Amino acid sequence: MSDRSKRYRYWRRNLLYVELLLVVWFLVSFGCGILFADRLDAFTVGGFRLGFWFAQQGSIYVFVVIIFVYAFLMNRLDRAFDVDDRRGRRSR
């Protein structure tokens, strides 16, 4: 496998991860918190109406999870394609 096609496949996989995670990002915030919030409000969880919960609590929790999932997936991908940053700190 040439270096060039390796880089290309690494980049395609990265884009796939980014696209999937951004879909989730959009769904929990703009989707559940704004666009379909009225429909979700028909359900309640504890004292929360569901759409309201997504807008003021849930979306933020999911954002955190998205970033850690991305960091995990990319660390694995970096190692698989042998492009990770092995030298931890720069030498002085």
Place this chain on the structure above:
Amino acid sequence: MTVEAWTFVMVGLSFTLYIGVAIWSRARSTGDFYIAGAKVPAVLNGMATAADWMSAASFISMAGLIAFMGRDGSVYLMGWTGGYVLLALLLAPYLRKFGKYTVPDFIGDRYYSQTARFVAVVCAIFVSFTYVAGQMRGVGIVFSRFLSVEIEVGVAIGMGIVFFYAVLGGMKGITYTQVAQYCVLIFAYMVPAIFISMLMTGHVVPQIGFGSQLADGSGFLLEKLDGLSRDLGFAAYTEGRKARLDVFCITAALMVGTAGLPHVIVRFYTVPKVSSARISAGWALVFIAILYTTAPAVAAFARTNLLTTICDTPYADVPSWFERWEATGLIAFDDRNGDGIIQYTGDDAANELTIDRDIMVLANPEIARLPNWVVGLVAAGGLAAALSTAAGLLLVISTSIAHDLLKKGLRPDISERKELIVARCAAGAAVVVAGYFGINPPGFVAQVVAFAFGLAAASFFPAILMGIFSQRMNRAGAISGMLVGIVFTAAYIVYFKFVNPDANTPEHWWFGISPEGIGALGMLLNFAVAWPVALVTAPPPAAIRRLVDDIRVPRGAAEAHEIDA
């Protein structure tokens, strides 16, 4: 001990801590000064980013803002957190690999253009000054309200502290002081929130108390709050009033603006590796989310408390905190019908009470009758939030002047020693200017916050994004996109905020999008102009395409700085 004595103790202790940290971590090279030598561990960088990001407004004003806006306050909660997802997935890792010092550095190099660099520098300085004036004002307000010193004295003390660690320590000093400031501010925010949650709902965790039954058996907190609001003629708390498209656009503009703010982006240059840039954005959001998921709970608690203790109460029987804050002008009672009873209602003609939103956080401990030391802690927390953000912004200003304008522009042959001196002088001068605006706030400060996000959304974010994800994007495309985005967004905001403020109502807005949300449209325009222009002009040189190839791969980021440092 009295409230004032406790406040002196808390503020004094926290300031001693910051100065100690600043002396321990002072900068020795331009690399230290601009990006802390790129050696900050990811978790600590996350903490510093959180403190950098959460300003006096987040700490003091946000919960109050939500308490009055109810559901519509969600735009701030989602907007100011969702941007970190964009940062972590789309910008931070690549900018870290690029590995220079500033955002204008990236724009200037990637688009092989001094003009693009210059436009970026001007935007960065404008955005940062807008922001920093508000922070200095916040410092003055906290001092004057809690310690009854003049606002000018308060601002001067704040300037002195920031001067000390920003000028001496640069990014390195700021980073480690911000870590300390984060600890102070989150402790100061959570203690009253936990107390109040336990008092009202019996739950230790405010995020759970928020959705629980009230301890006095009167049903769910939010249901009671909806009922109270309706009875008094306000809209129900959990129902929105803003148009859906406007909510959508404001949220989008705030998210994209957050991801494009230079003082946030530059934090990701300070970590050792690309992988640490990704994870550090995650940690930053964890630390931010602790406050941002607590704020709406605090808002609902405070609003319920306020409505139940104040409404239809005879003025003679108001609690002591009411009189104390009346003296500061934050709360005012005007007995229009002369019956001596406080009528607080959504009907403007009959309403007798005006409340500043800041009181929701500042007076909350007193409203909930918490011990005096908690009140002192809130003052120290508000100062930590304001100082940490001010320092981060001042650094962007000084770096823009010393590095982007001087080293990369007017005087490329300047030695590192001289550049460091200039950077320190620029930081010093910026502190003085910021202090001046803190003491004499231009009336437009509150208005121009929309500017900061709108401009970042319409200029930086698209330019950086296309610079990373497209190899075809060239100088002509990026510059024309930035200019159109900036001019459109600025014109819309200036028209509705300054030229014709009377027309600033939904009927006159384009598609019902408010000036706060117009940055989202500005961003789309930027993309829409940049693409066709790039396609009909010459592609970027081969060296630039290699640069883009290179920043997409993590390996080698650790060495990137050695050329410059």
